[in-house]
Amino acid sequence: MSSKSVDVVIVGAGMAGIKAAADLSQAGFSIAVLEGRDRLGGRLHTDRTSGSKLYELGCSWFHQSLDNPLLKLALDENLEIKPQYDDNGPGIYDADGPLDGSKKLGQAAADFGDFASLYFKSHPEVSDLSLKEIIDIFTSEHRLLSDAQKAEVKRILQIPTLPNGSVASDVSAKYNGLPALGRDVLPVGGYDIIYNHVKKPVGDSDIHLNTAVTSIIKESNNTVTVATENGDKYTSKYVIVTVPIGVLKANAIQFSPALPAPLSSAIDNLGVSELGKVYFEFDTVFWPETVDKFVYVGDIEGEYAPAVISNWYLFNGEKKHPGLFVIVSSKLISKIEANPSCAFDLLKPVLEAIRVDQATPVPAPTRTKSTNWNSDRFTLGAISRAKIGTDPAGPIAEFANGFDNVRFAGEHTILDGFTFVHGAWRSGAREAKYIIDDQSKI
Ligand SMILES: Cc1cc2nc3c(=O)[nH]c(=O)nc-3n(C[C@H](O)[C@H](O)[C@H](O)COP(=O)(O)OP(=O)(O)OC[C@H]3O[C@@H](n4cnc5c(N)ncnc54)[C@H](O)[C@@H]3O)c2cc1C
Incomplete structure (x- = not known):
């Protein structure tokens, strides 16, 4: 004392x-x-306990890289952060692999942001809605989308739930977004x-x-x-x-x-927002090797909320260590925090989605590391x-x-x-x- x-x-x-x-x-x-x-x-x-491999257990990216004072500081001071752009890949994945690009789903979903702003502008009496409610309005009022497109677009539009760590019925339609202000950059050096x-x-x-x-x-x-x-x-x-x-x-x-x-x-x-990360290491690379990041869409309001999968292999020591990390939201991460040994079983559908060869099973990881930000006091x-x-x-x-x-x-x-x-x-x-x-x- x-x-x-x-x-x-x-x-x-x-x-x-x-x-x-x-x-x-x-x-x-x-x-x-x-x-x-x-x-x-x-x-x-930054966990450096494993030789040349770095695990970023908390923040990974410089977001808003056009207006990011930390990125600017690192560049001004020539810090050894080895900055690298890290962009989402071209596809969106679900448990069956990439969604069918020929259905123009991304394009159909692209109207949503403007639709939501116009909706709130023309309904000043509505102070806010849940993301689920506005997605339902979008899909029911949009007369140019096919029924098949509407069903798929409903899943794609859940993606903004990811940083919110929650399901769409619990996410603000009006205030969930943050300005992008530039591509994501990884400080590969740590x-x-x-x-x-x-x-x-x-x-x-x-x-x-x-x-x-x-x-x-x-x-x-x-x-x-x-x-x-x-x-x-x-x-x-x-x-x-x-x-x-x-x-x-x-x-x-x-x-x-x-x-x-x-x-x-x-x-x-x-x-x-309840989020976490799970790192998986493997003996082989079974996903598209050159894609930086994969976006996975899960079920609506289900356990498999959208997830981002980062191709950590590209960034963790000159491609010596096949591995990925997955950003996981509340329903799954709370189960994983309670029992980390179930991480691979729980996230297998997400990993299966990005296999190059959908017929070959995902191998068992050689190492798994998960975070516990939500239960940590x-x-x-x-x-x-x-x-x-x-x-x-x-x-x-x-x-x-x-x-x-x-x-x-x-x-x-x-x-x-x-x-x-x-x-x-x-x-x-x-x-x-x-x-x-x-x-x-x-
Ligand atoms: C999984 C995950 C991924 C993320 N990814 C990104 C990303 O890619 N890019 C990005 O920009 N941001 C990201 N973030 C957010 C980013 O990490 C945070 O915004 C930032 O680190 C918060 O800094 P802070 O100083 O506000 O809080 P903290 O870093 O949490 O600092 C608060 C400190 O207070 C201490 N503390 C708590 N209670 C007490 C107490 N009673 N007494 C004394 N000390 C106490 C804590 O131990 C902690 O050290 C991510 C966060 C998480 C969890």
């Missing part, structure tokens, strides 16, 4: 926390970064290179691992007392809370006084997401407003890069700047 006084306590050493810590350290503030886990990085987790670069200005002795925060008390003299599970106490002028939305929803940290209503509503009004979900009927811009603005000297950062607190690791970085920079500017006024 110890007690310490610093200018700023930062709760969480993910990208948001470490960026805030770096900027404040550079500006001369004394800081303490309190991290519950025994490792740094949070949902940026996302941790960027994290370590951002962390450079932070002194090692300012970071405390295995230090889970349990309460944050705003004192009457404008200081904050932060208490940890280890019994330590930190007093500071500001605290920046970067724990994920799932952790906030679980009330894992007690705030005293309680957070004001706009902030507690913000916590309620964002959703949590330091995440309790993968990323934030919109809830039906709530524009996430509202809760995000409340997080950005904060509660005087109790500040919030993280992927759930920012619009530019919402849900993404570069958004987390931007939010850390925002909060450091708030404190630096606020102090200069005193």
Whole structure:
């Protein structure tokens, strides 16, 4: 048990926390970064425990690559991230292999986005619908699609459920999309290179691992007392809370006084996306070798929600290791988290779909590795997401407003890069700047 006084306590050493810590350290503030886990990085987790192979267990891609400050930073600083574009392949797959391109299904589905915007424009009385409802309206009102096309298109249109980790009846039609802003880029050399670069200005002795925060008390003299599970106490002028939305929803940290209503509503009004990854390694490559990514569509509202399969073989050490990873949403990932040994059996239909030779069985993997972001007490979900009927811009603005000297950062607190690791970085920079500017006024 110890007690310490610093200018700023930062709760969480993910990208948001470490960026805030770096900027404040550079500006001369004394800081303490309190991290519950025994490792740094949070949902940026590059696992290098297997020689030349890298497993990105959290974020993999630079999304929004035309407007991604982390990609820009890596390129400006010549970091050894080995950036590589990583595009979806030409086909969409289901359990029987590629969908029939001659039916023009992709083209039929392409009308949906514009249809949905026009629908909300012409029905101002409808504040939101579920993705399932708007898909049903699209397929029933669209007079130029054949019945066969409508049935298939209904499945293809489930694809936006993937980042939401949920079924279409639980996904907002209006707010589920994020601007694409550029193709996906993979840092083949490892996302941790960027994290370590951002962390450079932070002194090692300012970071405390295995230090889970349990309460944050705003004192009457404008200081904050932060208490940890280890019994330590930190007093500071500001605290920046970067724990994920799932952790906030679980009330894992007690705030005293309680957070004001706009902030507690913000916590309620964002959703949590349950996602995970499963890596499979094989002796042979049985899928189309040159395709970067495969999109799989499952059944409507069923267990086999859409999945993305990444051709990890192309990126994990000069094609020496046949392997794939699959991004899996809530229904299957919760079963896999409960029992990782069932991952191959559960995901076999997804792997079978992308076989080059549909007559040859998928071989048993030589190794399987799966994530547990949804049951891990330091995440309790993968990323934030919109809830039906709530524009996430509202809760995000409340997080950005904060509660005087109790500040919030993280992927759930920012619009530019919402849900993404570069958004987390931007939010850390925002909060450091708030404190630096606020102090200069005193
Ligand atoms: C499977 C998966 C795939 C993803 N893919 C991508 C992708 O390809 N591209 C992309 O841009 N983004 C992706 N993301 C999202 C991205 O990883 C996150 O947006 C980003 O890493 C979040 O950073 P953060 O700092 O907001 O939160 P975190 O990284 O979660 O940091 C919060 C920290 O707080 C700590 N903490 C929690 N509770 C406590 C407590 N009580 N006391 C002290 N510390 C605590 C946690 O351990 C953690 O280290 C993915 C996420 C997941 C899970």
